Amino acid sequence: MKKLALISLSVLTLAACSEKDEYHQTVLDLVSNDEDVRSYHIDPATIATCIVDLTSKEMPGTLPFEPRRKEAYKGYTKMISLKTSEKPAEVLNELRESFGSAKGLADAHMIYSESYLECMSNITNRVLDEKEEQEKGES
16 A cells, blocks of 8 residues: 555656656746846856746645646746747637636736746846956956
């Protein structure tokens, strides 16, 4: 019985990881094309991880394998891929349904945008501080 419970828990965790990994990859793809990331020579993976961590804190559910959390990862992935979608109006309708309403979608977009800006600001400032320290050390 314990083995069955352990196997079930493992399967649920792995399934949740796939949604989170897909979300992370989508964020990474988006961030990799950001001009600021390229101009400041920031590692896109660092930014993507920061964004995923911050947005995950605001998603419904507390455990990665909860159905609500899995659906949130799928919804966020679809939301940030909306611009590249072949049928954006159809995807937008799906997103409204996925997030419960237009307000739910707007809230999710705000959470993502705030996380994006906070991560960009913090990591960019850190990179600039490191460059400044290096320049002082070379003087």
